[in-house]
Amino acid sequence: MRTGMMALAMGLLALRFLPELPPVWIWMLLPVVGLMLLPFRTYAAAFFVFGISWACANAQWALDDRLPLKLDGETRWVEGRVTGLPQNADGVVRFELTDSQSRRTRLPRHLRLAWYDGPTVNAGERWRLAVKLKRPAGLLNPHAFDYDAWLLAQRIGATGTVKAGQKLADAQWAWRDNIRQRLQAVDAQGRTGALTALVLGDGAGLSREDWQVLQDTGTVHLLVISGQHIGLLAGLVYLLIAGLARYGLWPKRLPWLPWACALAFAVALGYGLLAGFEVPVRRACVMIGLVLLWRLRFRHLGAWWPLLLALDAVLLLDPLASLQPGFWLSFAAVAVLIFTFGGRLGPWHWWQTWTRAQWLIAIGLSPLLLVLGLPISISGPLVNLLAVPWISLVVLPPALLGALLLPVPYVGEGLLWLAGGLIDWLFKGLALMAGRLPAWVPVAIPLWSWALGTLGAIVLLLPKGVPMRALGWPMLLLLVFPPRELLPEGMAEIWQLDVGQGLAILVRTRHHTMLYDTGPRFGDFDLGERVVLPSLRKLGVDGLDLMLISHADADHAGGARAVANGLPVTRILSGDHQALPAELQAEGCESGRQWTWDGVNFQLWQWAGASDSNQKSCVLQIEANGERLLLTGDIDVAAERALLDSPLAVPTDWLQSPHHGSRSSSSMALLAVLEPQTVLISRGQGNSFGHPHPTVMARYQKRGMAIYDSADHGAIRLQLGRFKPPWSMRLHRRFWRDSPPLAQ
Template sequence: MRTAILALVIGMLLIRWLPALPTSPWLWGLGLGGLVLLPLRLYPLGCLLLGFTWACLSAQMALDDRLSADLDGRTLWLQGRVVGLPDAREGVVRFEVADAESRRAMLPSLIRVAWYDAPLVRAGETWRLAVRLRQPQGGVNPQSFDYEAWLLAQRIGATGTVKSGQRLAAADGASTWRDQLRARLLAVDAFGREGALAALVLGDGSGLSTADWRVLQDTGTVHLLVISGQHIGLLAGLLYGLVAGLARWGLWPRALPWLPCACLLALTGALTYGALAGFEVPVQRACVMVALALLWRWRFRHLGVTLPLLLALLVVLSLEPLAVLQPGFWLSFGAVALLVLIFSGRLGVWRWWQSLGRAQWAMTLGLLPLMVALGLPVSFSGPLANLLAVPWVGLLVVPLALLGTLLLPIPGVGESILWLAGGLLALLFHGLTLLAAAVPAWLSVDLPVMAWLALALGVFMLLLPGGVPLRGLGLALILPLAFWPVSRPPVGQAEVWVLDVGQGLAVLVRTREHALLYDAGPRFGEFDTGERIVLPSLRQLGVRHLDRLVISHADNDHAGGAVAVAHGLRVGDVVSGEPQKLSAELAAQPCEANAWSWDQVVFRTWRWDGARDGNQASCVVLVEAGGERIWLTGDIDVVAEQALLDSGLPLAARWLLAPHHGSRTSSSAALLDAVQPQAVLVSRGRHNAFGHPHPEVLERFRVRDISVQDTALQGAIRVDLGTFGAAQGWREQRRFWREK
């Protein structure tokens, strides 16, 4: 039985690494092959094929429900119902529309939209909306949140921006009372931690700021403020323990068997908490795991501890195979497996504080390979933070938050209890903030497969019981991770990365021993691409220090992320075409005509002294490696381009970063004829409001046989300067969720 379940699970897990889904004939063939093998001795292979077939079919159904290409970028009127809790912050309301209908086209069953300056939108309402629709797409970089994978895992078939709307029907359904309850929670005076209380009670994290999430991430405590298996399991455990304690003390009615009653009460509590959290996929996963664990405790303890875990995996993946695209799936099941490994092999009885300390040590060390594989930051302060925060939140804050929520109908009582819970959360965040400042999270460089396997083996050896021979060798397998060599270009060459930051610009130029960042991407309210995209990508590429940060000019799409980058990395010189308009924290110096060499790679900067606006004042950089050149041009326009032509600098270059993202007022015929590039690099957002790159500019490129490399289509673009090779788009690394 275990073998069959394990084979089914492995088959469904495999889709996580597929570059493309098999075609229908292949799928039918694999499914029939699995059925044929079931009665034979090769039944494990048959189960694996069946699991794989089901996962692929489910993923294909999600892909087929995406917005068609001919509707991409079009504005349509549609009608649908608001599901989930709308996320309103900084003047933007984001929510999902289910069962959307339009008289002009077939639409996906679930659409995620953003509405700027929106009226009040409630869960459960029916709206008629004018939406500019887009196919699901996000930035693709060496290291950043994979938005496209997240959208597919949520089975969201389109995104869009609302232009106008009309409410057709008032809120109804189960989500309505959750929205009303959230409003009650956010109205409570809880030391400014009302949003955190809503996250704990309802699973709604919209009330937590970016700074809050950063603190939680740096201290490895994100799981505490997101309703997960820990919260569901804790409540179930408390209810189970209550009945078990009453039975032990002789206070439970003898006519009622205490064990099934304890299991039933615990399951009821878990399902109720899940209903509060909206039964989203992580909560469903937690409820399934709790239900199977309780069933095992009641009837099947003789079958061992691994069976509930395997059954939970099977049920979760059977219901939603695309859960494998979410890091939380791997971390939650990995954490449970680690706890089984640690506590099932122990000898003697540990005190509660020993068990808690051992669990935190196991979580930090045991999840390290998973965190590295998923590209997630690793918190070395996590063991200490969780040692204090887990009982603080689990035994104090969560019970008080749930009790206060339950007693809200009684005037003054519920609010007082929530006030106390908020005070405890405020104290916790204060301590976590100090710890995060002292020990920030660490992000590993990209490891080869063999190095990662050595790391995983080393961790496994260290987690084995103390008496196992050669256990200490695991440390030798882990230590190289801290000193793993970073891939660097050879002397005389440069690695140029045009990062995918949407409608903005961020370019990394790295030589053998030095690194320069040209612009740092935009910042939109709390969404800072410098922090969310640029910094993680630089760290993944092994950049720990910037010798020079060049901010072409002060426009937000170029300078918005600069402060976040300066906070996250050691930065040497900061140079800009508009230093006086940048944050004083950067201490930027004016861009002047200058030339220098790093590792036999030559850099030149230039700025037009006669500039009349910020775009014309852009600091321009020329990079030359091994006779191959690239121009980084900021937002200069036709007038500044002519000044550059008159500057006397060597103009011919193989690569040209399209000035001003390919706007109509830039990339003049004179500049293209003088530079004679073989390719231009365009950094822009898909369906941007400015129409970049302009059709006239694209026509100029076409008639001169200049190829266009576009971040909106190719993701981050890498050029190995000095090799005269072709550009590489990060989106070329195929994933099945990027097929359409």
């Protein structure tokens, strides 16, 4: 039976790694195949077939509920009910709409919407909204968070921007939102957001600084409800009833053990529902139920059996859960603890158990965090020694009791005030530690190096005394210090990052690194901080020899401050340096300047007659082994005419589309002289500027140019000097991503 359950889990998990889903007739036929295998006692094969069939069916249903391509970018009147916990931050109301309907148009059941400067929206309300709809799509960069996968796992079929709306009905059955509103009205010593996260699992009230502190110290799991909170609460209820029964205070007519197990599970389930019943909570509830069932029936199930049953239960209820990083971290953490403590011959003291558990979890999860592209906290094992009991035993009881007793005057508010102060003390301590030991963003490493490092982590988790156990340390260090492959002399690696409506291009030679433009910033939304800087770190960039900012517009220079603060930068140049923040200490673009890095030639140009920031763009030509790339910023037709009289007006293999493909650029004269074979376009999907303009696209197509568009291809990588087609992120096929269009 255990083999069959393991095979079922493998079949359900196989979905995560499929480049594309099999045809419908295949996964519909698979259950029949599984039933045919059962009489031959090939249970493992049969259960595997059942698992992958059920997973593929769920994935196909979710994909079929996505917005049709013909409706992408259109505005429709939509009616539906608000679900979840709406978020209101920086003047933007974000919420989910379910049971969405529109006249004469079939829409996805779940929509994720944003309403700029919109009114207050509460869960349970029914609205009629004018929405500009978009197919689910996110920025796609190397080793970054996969927003497309997250949207599919949440079964969100479309995103959109609300243009207007009318409330049709007040909230009904919105008890979680009601609790949140009451919590937000309480004086929690400035920690209302953290208190709401702890009680309801809603982290929307935490600031960006709070999230960074939690990430740096490896304590995110403490503020967003995890299985640890559920297990602690269930354990307290069980121990309370057991203690009452031991001292004769429990009613004798009620058998204490069934009541203790039932009430403990009821409390765990209730807290899970309060928290939104996410993957860690589901896993915890299933495992708690199995442990209590074992206790009630006096059967020893072992440790791995409940974990396996919990894994199968979570995946059967929601096969798409495997697309979320939290799913893997949740089960892996429990598996590390079982593996670590399950094979010990002698007991440890409680303090040994507690301290070693933190370090062993850190070692065991490090390979998984690396492959998921998540930061690794250096201080996490030490911080959690104190933070876990502080939250679990000191903060959580008054927080939950205060939320429960809010209807009682002064009592509930007083307990929440106390809990808020305790959380504030914790955050002050975490901030001190985060300032000294920030999280480490690991560099992407080769598969063989990761495999050896993972094997080293497993060896270190083995009991003390196992022969050759010490070899785990040098193997594990391959994750920290992987071998780096240097580019050949005379070659350049180019990454056009996917930053939406903006531009950021990384240029690397054998020993030098340059960033051309830094991504956009719109208000507090800084893609330099959120996308460019993490991508540079994961690509192994530990400093920049040159940051070249074409001009001062926010979509090109917005992320400059974040990048300069996050990495050492030797020199900053810009075509409009006077308009940049003074702390950047940028210098002007030296038109005509040339230099060579590792056999790769660079040359700058700027139009002397420029009258606005776009025309002042600093143009860069890169030549490697006779292959040329021209980075043009946002120059327009007038600047292009001046460029044709410069030394850069030579046949060019690669052209970065001027001004994102605007109608005021990419003139026929420029294309005729440069004769580019391929054009790179960086722009946002469905942007309000209409980039790239159809006229410009027609020019490219008329000349037979290959077109690589970040909105369609994600981040794009080319090796200048090899005369080969580029590689794009969407060529790394996953069934939840749309296929990239043909480059021609």
